[in-house]
Amino acid sequence: MPESRMSQASRLPLNEIRRRFFADQPLPGQALPAPILHSWQRCRGLGLPAGGGGGGERLEEAQLRERREANAGWLELARPALAGLFEQVGPNGLVLVVADRDGMILDESGEAGFLDKAQRLALLPGMDWSEAARGTNAIGTALAAADSMLVRGAEHYLERNRGLACAASPLLDPQGRMLGALDVSGASRKLGQAQQLAVRAARCQIEAQLFADAARHGWRLSLHHDPRLLDSPAACQLAFDEDGRLLAANRAGLTLCGLEPGNWRPRHFAALFGQSLEHWLHRHGQAIGALEAGAQRFSARLRPPAPRLAASAVGMAKPAAGAPASAPCPPPVLDGLPPNLFATALKLLEADIPVLILGETGTGKDRLARALHLAGSRRAAPFVAVNCAAIPEGLIEAELFGYQPGAYTGASRQGSKGRLREAEGGVLFLDEIGDMPLSLQARLLRVLQEREVTPLGGGAAQKLDFRLICATHHELRARVDDGTFRADLYYRLCHYPLTLPPLRERGDVAALAQRLLDQMGAGRRGISMSPQLARALRGYRWPGNLRELSNLLATLLALADDGAALTPEQMPQTLREDMRRQGHAVASDAIAELLRRCGGNASAAARALGISRSTLYRRLGKAKD
Ligand SMILES: Nc1ncnc2c1ncn2[C@@H]1O[C@H](COP(=O)(O)OP(=O)(O)OP(=O)(O)O)[C@@H](O)[C@H]1O
Structure with a gap:
C-alpha cells in the first residue's frame, strides 16, 4: 500500500479511517495525527461535503x-x-x-x-x-x-x-x-x-527579516542561555520603545513574554525582567550581562535603535508617537464585503479624500478604519480615534481643537493640543460623526477647509496635516433632510460613501465564524464547530452583526475544553431564545408565503409541507404572538 494511503499515526489504511470517520464510527486511538483529525472535525462541523469540489470562484x-x-x-x-x-x-x-x-x-x-x-x-x-x-x-x-x-x-x-x-x-x-x-x-x-x-x-x-525591520527603531534585546548563541536564530529577540514597552518579538520572544500568536498584549521591560530598561542600560550598556525572566536566567545584550531615516515601506503595524505602542487588534475578516471595498477606501485615503464608512452598529467600521491606517502610507504615524457620540457636548470642542492654558474653568494648566493636532501626519478617525452636535459642525467644516485650527482661548492658528476617516450608523442623508446634520459638512465628507453590509448579508455566517474562531486560536486548541452550531449560526439574523458574533464565539471558546466541539446548547439561554423566536418568525413567514401561493388553500399548503392542517395553523398562529 502506498504510504500516502496509510495513516502515519496508526498504520491503519487511510481509506478505512475515512470510512469510519464519515460513518460516525469510533476511531482507534491516534488513528490520525491529531491536527489532521481536528481539522476533519472542523470541516465536518461546517457541513463541507467530502465529495464536493471545494468552494469559491477564482478572484477577478x-x-x-x-x-x-x-x-x-x-x-x-x-x-x-x-x-x-x-x-x-x-x-x-x-x-x-x-x-x-x-x-x-x-x-x-x-x-x-x-x-x-x-x-x-x-x-x-x-x-x-x-x-x-x-x-x-x-x-x-x-x-x-x-x-x-x-x-x-x-x-x-x-x-x-x-x-x-x-x-x-x-x-x-x-x-x-x-x-x-x-x-x-x-x-x-x-x-x-x-x-x-x-x-x-x-x-x-x-x-527574522520582518522582526529586524520592525525592531530597527527600538531597543533590541537578544537573550539566550548560551552567550555564544545571542546572534543565532535560536535566540529570543525582543524590541522595546524608549519607555520600555514591547514593540516586537520573534517567536521565541513571544513565548518568553507569554504571548500566544494572535493574542498580543502590552508588555513592559520592567514587568518582564524586574528592572527598568534605563537601569539595565546604565549597568551594562551594550555589553553582555545576565538577565532573569521568571525562573529563567539568560545571557542578554541590548542594542540601540537604528537612526531614523524615512518611513518604512513595510505593510505592518508600526507603533508611533501618540498611538498605543502595541495594536493588539487582529486583521479584519474581509469575507463577504463588496469586492474592491478595501482597495477603494485605501485609494481614497491615499489621495487625501475623506473616507466615509456607513453601516449598522457592529459591522466593523472601526476595525476597517484601523486596518486602512495600517495598510496606508501613514501607518508609521498616529491613528487618532474620536467617538463624537461619547464626549459630552460641552467638552467636545476643547477635546477636538485643543485649548490654551486656563482657557476655561476646569481646563488643564498645561493646555491641550487637541485630538486633531495629535493626529498630525497620520489618520484622524471621527466615529459616530452623525452624532456630532450641530453647533460644532460649522467649526469642524471650517477647520477641514482651512486645514488649520486655532485652540480655544486664542493663540496662533496651527497647520493641520491628517487623512480623515469618518463613520456613522445613521442614514446621514436623512439627517441632512431633517436638519440635524449640516448639508455643507455632509458634502465635504461624503465624496464616495462606503457601506459595510450587515452580517446577515455577508454570505455564509458559519464560514465567517470559522475564520473568527481560527483567529481566536480555536484550531490550536483542537476546538471545532459542530454542524448543529453551524446551522444555528446560519439561521439567525444577527442584529448586533460582527460584534455579536465575535463576542459569542469568544465566550464559547473561553468556556470550552480543549478538543471540544462547540454546540448550540453552550450558547447563552437568552440568545437561544432569540434564535428560536426568530426561527419561528422566519418559518411562519415562509408558510404564509406558501399559503398565499396556494391561493389560500390550507390543505394544499399543508400537503406541500408534509404537515397536518392543524400544525400549519398552529405555526402560523405563532407568527402573530
Ligand atoms: N472585519 C472584522 N473581522 C473580525 N472581527 C470584526 C470585524 N469587524 C468587526 N469585528 C468584531 O466586531 C467588533 C465591533 O466592530 P467595530 O467596532 O469595528 O464595529 P462598528 O461598526 O464600528 O460598531 P459601532 O457602530 O457600534 O461603533 C470588533 O471589536 C470585533 O470584535
Missing part, C-alpha cells in the same frame, strides 16, 4: 491585485527567502505557493509538469484554499491551527485532493499576527519531511 484580476497590494509589505521582504526556497523545490517538479492570512493564493511558481495538475486542482492564484473553502489542506489547516502542516493524499478532506501532497508553514508578524502561509505542493511521492523542513526554514528566514 482586480481583486487579486488588491489582495497582493494589501500584502505587499511583507511579500517584498520575503522575496529573497522565497527565491531560495524555489531553487530547492522548483527543479523537483514541486510548486511554491504563497497565500494570504485568509488562505487566498497570491502567487504560485513552479515548472510545467505539476503546474498543469495544480491548475486542475484549482491550486492557483486567486483561489481560496482556506480550510472552510477546501477542507483539510496544508495551507488552510496551517493557518487555522497556526502551525506547520504536512498533508498528504487522503488526509485531505476532499476526495478530489487525494492526489496532492502539501507542506505549509504559517507566517507571523513580529506582534504574533498571522500574515499568511508558505506552501510547497506536489505529487505525494515527491513530497515529505525534507520539503516540510525547507518550508519551515524559509518561514524562519522571512520572520
Whole structure:
C-alpha cells in the first residue's frame, strides 16, 4: 500500500479511517495525527461535503491585485527567502505557493509538469484554499491551527485532493499576527519531511527579516542561555520603545513574554525582567550581562535603535508617537464585503479624500478604519480615534481643537493640543460623526477647509496635516433632510460613501465564524464547530452583526475544553431564545408565503409541507404572538 494511503499515526489504511470517520464510527486511538483529525472535525462541523469540489470562484484580476497590494509589505521582504526556497523545490517538479492570512493564493511558481495538475486542482492564484473553502489542506489547516502542516493524499478532506501532497508553514508578524502561509505542493511521492523542513526554514528566514525591520527603531534585546548563541536564530529577540514597552518579538520572544500568536498584549521591560530598561542600560550598556525572566536566567545584550531615516515601506503595524505602542487588534475578516471595498477606501485615503464608512452598529467600521491606517502610507504615524457620540457636548470642542492654558474653568494648566493636532501626519478617525452636535459642525467644516485650527482661548492658528476617516450608523442623508446634520459638512465628507453590509448579508455566517474562531486560536486548541452550531449560526439574523458574533464565539471558546466541539446548547439561554423566536418568525413567514401561493388553500399548503392542517395553523398562529 502506498504510504500516502496509510495513516502515519496508526498504520491503519487511510481509506478505512475515512470510512469510519464519515460513518460516525469510533476511531482507534491516534488513528490520525491529531491536527489532521481536528481539522476533519472542523470541516465536518461546517457541513463541507467530502465529495464536493471545494468552494469559491477564482478572484477577478482586480481583486487579486488588491489582495497582493494589501500584502505587499511583507511579500517584498520575503522575496529573497522565497527565491531560495524555489531553487530547492522548483527543479523537483514541486510548486511554491504563497497565500494570504485568509488562505487566498497570491502567487504560485513552479515548472510545467505539476503546474498543469495544480491548475486542475484549482491550486492557483486567486483561489481560496482556506480550510472552510477546501477542507483539510496544508495551507488552510496551517493557518487555522497556526502551525506547520504536512498533508498528504487522503488526509485531505476532499476526495478530489487525494492526489496532492502539501507542506505549509504559517507566517507571523513580529506582534504574533498571522500574515499568511508558505506552501510547497506536489505529487505525494515527491513530497515529505525534507520539503516540510525547507518550508519551515524559509518561514524562519522571512520572520527574522520582518522582526529586524520592525525592531530597527527600538531597543533590541537578544537573550539566550548560551552567550555564544545571542546572534543565532535560536535566540529570543525582543524590541522595546524608549519607555520600555514591547514593540516586537520573534517567536521565541513571544513565548518568553507569554504571548500566544494572535493574542498580543502590552508588555513592559520592567514587568518582564524586574528592572527598568534605563537601569539595565546604565549597568551594562551594550555589553553582555545576565538577565532573569521568571525562573529563567539568560545571557542578554541590548542594542540601540537604528537612526531614523524615512518611513518604512513595510505593510505592518508600526507603533508611533501618540498611538498605543502595541495594536493588539487582529486583521479584519474581509469575507463577504463588496469586492474592491478595501482597495477603494485605501485609494481614497491615499489621495487625501475623506473616507466615509456607513453601516449598522457592529459591522466593523472601526476595525476597517484601523486596518486602512495600517495598510496606508501613514501607518508609521498616529491613528487618532474620536467617538463624537461619547464626549459630552460641552467638552467636545476643547477635546477636538485643543485649548490654551486656563482657557476655561476646569481646563488643564498645561493646555491641550487637541485630538486633531495629535493626529498630525497620520489618520484622524471621527466615529459616530452623525452624532456630532450641530453647533460644532460649522467649526469642524471650517477647520477641514482651512486645514488649520486655532485652540480655544486664542493663540496662533496651527497647520493641520491628517487623512480623515469618518463613520456613522445613521442614514446621514436623512439627517441632512431633517436638519440635524449640516448639508455643507455632509458634502465635504461624503465624496464616495462606503457601506459595510450587515452580517446577515455577508454570505455564509458559519464560514465567517470559522475564520473568527481560527483567529481566536480555536484550531490550536483542537476546538471545532459542530454542524448543529453551524446551522444555528446560519439561521439567525444577527442584529448586533460582527460584534455579536465575535463576542459569542469568544465566550464559547473561553468556556470550552480543549478538543471540544462547540454546540448550540453552550450558547447563552437568552440568545437561544432569540434564535428560536426568530426561527419561528422566519418559518411562519415562509408558510404564509406558501399559503398565499396556494391561493389560500390550507390543505394544499399543508400537503406541500408534509404537515397536518392543524400544525400549519398552529405555526402560523405563532407568527402573530
Ligand atoms: N472585519 C472584522 N473581522 C473580525 N472581527 C470584526 C470585524 N469587524 C468587526 N469585528 C468584531 O466586531 C467588533 C465591533 O466592530 P467595530 O467596532 O469595528 O464595529 P462598528 O461598526 O464600528 O460598531 P459601532 O457602530 O457600534 O461603533 C470588533 O471589536 C470585533 O470584535
